[in-house]
Amino acid sequence: MLSWAVRLEGRALWSENADVGVAVYGESLRNFGGTEYRRWDPSRSKLGAGIMRTKRDKSLLLPEEGSTVLYLGAGHGTSISHLHDHLCGADNDLGGRLVAVDLAPRCLRDLTHLAKTRPGLVPVLGDARKHSAWGVLLPRKVNWLFQDVAQSGQVEIFIKACQRFLNVGGIGLLSLKAASERWTGEGEDVLFGKVEEQLVENGFAVEESIKLTGYEDNHVLFVTRRVE
Amino acid sequence: MWLWYDWQAAAVADDDGIIHDQAVWDGFFDQRALIERLHCIANGGLTQEAMLLHDRFPDAKPLIHGDEQLPEADWPLPSDEALQAADKAATEMARQGVALAAGDPDKRLEHLLRASDEMRATFLTMEARLVEWVGLFLPEVRFGKDRSSLPKQVGEADSLATLASKLSVSMPEKGPSKSEWKTLREWGESTATFRGKLDRLENAIRELSESHLPSLSIMLGPLLAARLCVEAHGRMRLARLPAGTVQVLGAEKAFFNHLKTGAAPPKHGHIFMHPWISRSPRWVRGKIARTIAAKASIAAKVDAFEGEPWSQSMVDEIDAKIESIKAANPKPKRRQR
Numbered sequence: 001m002l003s004w005a006v007r008l009e010g011r012a013l014w015s016e017n018a019d020v021g022v023a024v025y026g027e028s029l030r031n032f033g034g035t036e037y038r039r040w041d042p043s044r045s046k047l048g049a050g051i052m053r054t055k056r057d058k059s060l061l062l063p064e065e066g067s068t069v070l071y072l073g074a075g076h077g078t079s080i081s082h083l084h085d086h087l088c089g090a091d092n093d094l095g096g097r098l099v100a101v102d103l104a105p106r107c108l109r110d111l112t113h114l115a116k117t118r119p120g121l122v123p124v125l126g127d128a129r130k131h132s133a134w135g136v137l138l139p140r141k142v143n144w145l146f147q148d149v150a151q152s153g154q155v156e157i158f159i160k161a162c163q164r165f166l167n168v169g170g171i172g173l174l175s176l177k178a179a180s181e182r183w184t185g186e187g188e189d190v191l192f193g194k195v196e197e198q199l200v201e202n203g204f205a206v207e208e209s210i211k212l213t214g215y216e217d218n219h220v221l222f223v224t225r226r227v228e
Numbered sequence: 229m230w231l232w233y234d235w236q237a238a239a240v241a242d243d244d245g246i247i248h249d250q251a252v253w254d255g256f257f258d259q260r261a262l263i264e265r266l267h268c269i270a271n272g273g274l275t276q277e278a279m280l281l282h283d284r285f286p287d288a289k290p291l292i293h294g295d296e297q298l299p300e301a302d303w304p305l306p307s308d309e310a311l312q313a314a315d316k317a318a319t320e321m322a323r324q325g326v327a328l329a330a331g332d333p334d335k336r337l338e339h340l341l342r343a344s345d346e347m348r349a350t351f352l353t354m355e356a357r358l359v360e361w362v363g364l365f366l367p368e369v370r371f372g373k374d375r376s377s378l379p380k381q382v383g384e385a386d387s388l389a390t391l392a393s394k395l396s397v398s399m400p401e402k403g404p405s406k407s408e409w410k411t412l413r414e415w416g417e418s419t420a421t422f423r424g425k426l427d428r429l430e431n432a433i434r435e436l437s438e439s440h441l442p443s444l445s446i447m448l449g450p451l452l453a454a455r456l457c458v459e460a461h462g463r464m465r466l467a468r469l470p471a472g473t474v475q476v477l478g479a480e481k482a483f484f485n486h487l488k489t490g491a492a493p494p495k496h497g498h499i500f501m502h503p504w505i506s507r508s509p510r511w512v513r514g515k516i517a518r519t520i521a522a523k524a525s526i527a528a529k530v531d532a533f534e535g536e537p538w539s540q541s542m543v544d545e546i547d548a549k550i551e552s553i554k555a556a557n558p559k560p561k562r563r564q565r
Contacts, residue, residue, distance in 0.1 A: 123319055
């Protein structure tokens with residue numbers, strides 16, 4: 001068990017279904033000791049891939065249950081649904097809040113649908129860079145922030161968002177897509193090294209950089225802790 | 229002095245974070261009012277409470293919650309109850325935003341155009357197969373340029389003999405079996421319905437394009453206007469593109485090959501489809517493409533910022549200009565050695 005809701009069985013990752021009987025994206029459902037779990041497909045979710053690949057404590061990647069977290073670049077809600085299982089549970093028994101921001105109406109269409117049956121999930125249609133537009137929804141800073149926006153300047157967006165929304169000592173996860181950065185130099189490893197330097201310069205301790213090759217090519221998940 | 233505000237409260241504090249005055253709004257049970265406030269904040273506006281305190285403390289600088297400049301203070305943050313109301317309102321706003329996207333002509337145009345491309349490809353392969361298929365059984369048939377009536381004729385004929393007499397050719401010695409003829413006839417029928425569907429689809433594009441891009445439509449024709457808009461990912465983005473990009477829009481492969489290998493740059497992309505370019509002699513096409521792209525770029529700006537749509541006289545002016553380019557270059561430039 002990685003948390004009360006997330007478990008590793010053999011090579012597969014599962015999360016306790018907060019909306020029993022419903023598969024969100026066609027994943028398989030299975031009972032473990034009378035409780036229904038959904039299979040967390042790591043090739044569809046970068047957070048899932050990070051949990052599978054990390055060499056450190058896997059539960060470090062998950063937020064504290066019942067807390068408020070911010071998720072930038074929510075996409076179609078694959079990762080979000082599992083995160084919600086862990087953070088809120090059925091009918092939001094744990095009182096968690098998951099603020100999910102995305103720019104594309106197409107993605108929000110799936111998210112608003114998800115939010116109907118999953119209280120605690122707050123879908124926001126907005127730009128991850130325009131904090132003033134939706135920042136009032138987060139009166140206090142959070143301890144866990146995830147960013148997965150595939151656009152250039154991802155690192156600057158992440159640093160700004162963390163300075164505004166992440167507590168000192170909180171965990172910030174940055175999923176970096178190499179192809180989204182303008183980089184014509186020596187190759188991906190150099191790019192990822194530069195990003196790590198940039199994060200450290202801006203007051204982050206990089207706990208781990210996890211290569212997601214195999215699940216998601218040309219992606220790295222940076223696990224950082226805000227230190228100042 | 230600082231004026232802090234969020235969607236439900238406002239407060240004035242000094243540099244030490246001591247609060248001098250505050251105003252709290254408790255009407256968050258009214259979701260419509262709450263949504264209105266969230267929209268107002270998203271657009272950078274002040275709430276009623278913030279304006280009230282701003283009147284009382286004109287020298288306090290109003291800053292939204294979370295701004296770096298604000299000092300640490302015990303701001304009147306929302307209660308759990310208020311926060312839950314805000315979450316519900318945010319979800320409702322997201323739903324409204326998604327619903328609004330259905331009204332976005334850029335997105336509607338994209339689906340229409342892609343659908344018509346797919347349908348055209350299907351229709352052309354079906355028609356080509358039909359021509360070959362009929363040609364196998366009736367080898368004497370010669371289709372000129374006009375083979376568009378064939379699908380209908382095949383679909384309406386009750387036997388190969390009827391079709392042969394309609395096309396005024398003799399019957400072959402060996403004909404198709406009964407079931408084979410039936411499939412051939414149905415193939416003709418479907419091809420004919422596809423033709424009709426394609427026409428209706430293109431009419432829908434014309435209609436939308438003429439209202440969404442009036443100037444560009446009158447200049448280049450509604451279908452080409454729609455294609456440029458979709459290829460540029462929307463009207464506003466098309467308006468912001470430089471004319472040089474509009475010129476080679478649709479010729480990305482050749483253009484990036486040019487950047488990569490230094491091969492000759494493409495002279496035109498989608499705009500080649502317009503007879504101004506495709507019907508002109510090869511050696512003036514590049515010059516004409518530049519002129520048209522520049523004008524199309526202006527037309528796109530007129531449409532995007534909803535100015536006075538162009539009339540036919542504007543198009544005639546462009547036409548005259550293109551004729552003068554053609555007249556000035558009657559012969560290809562001699563190759564320089």
